[in-house]
Amino acid sequence: MIINGYLARLGTAEYEASPDGERLVRLYADGPAPGFERIAPDRYRRLVLVGDLDWFGYARTVATWRELPVLVLAEDNEDMTVEYLGGIGPLAVAAGFTRVEPGVYQGVVPRSEVTDQRQVRTS
Structure with a gap:
């Protein structure tokens, strides 16, 4: 699988991600997940503090x-x-x-x- 972009790990799950300023990160999921809001068909988003993540990088x-x-x-x-x-x-x-x-x-x-x-x- 080709991955070129931001990723974040929260607990045991890893998500596509993107920075949102200096302190926040947007996490994206393909299906419903706790704390995520639906933003498009098969696209869900959750905003978290960088410090709450287990890992964030490229x-x-x-x-x-x-x-x-x-x-x-x-x-x-x-x-x-x-x-x-x-x-x-x-x-x-x-x-x-x-x-x-x-x-x-x-x-x-x-x-x-x-x-x-x-x-x-x-x-």
């Missing part, structure tokens, strides 16, 4: 493609959309990535060539 799904470090952005049955993380523009272009903005190179690669996929978390 998660990214990273991997390796042909020995190059990449961020996994999306996937389908056969391919993955990835962003090169190596910081060497000429190497990214030589590998077939497209420059989407200064210093950012992305491409669609065969899923079978992507290895070492893992989630990296920062607090």
Whole structure:
């Protein structure tokens, strides 16, 4: 599963999250849960203090493609959309990535060539 965004753990449950100022965090759930309010079909939200969370941070799904470090952005049955993380523009272009903005190179690669996929978390 590809995760690129804020997450929070409250008790034993982990939620998609987003900061709301310096002291608050919005937690999101796909179904009803205690303390959550319905904000759209299959979307529920709860506002909590950062200090009440067991963990809050950012998660990214990273991997390796042909020995190059990449961020996994999306996937389908056969391919993955990835962003090169190596910081060497000429190497990214030589590998077939497209420059989407200064210093950012992305491409669609065969899923079978992507290895070492893992989630990296920062607090």
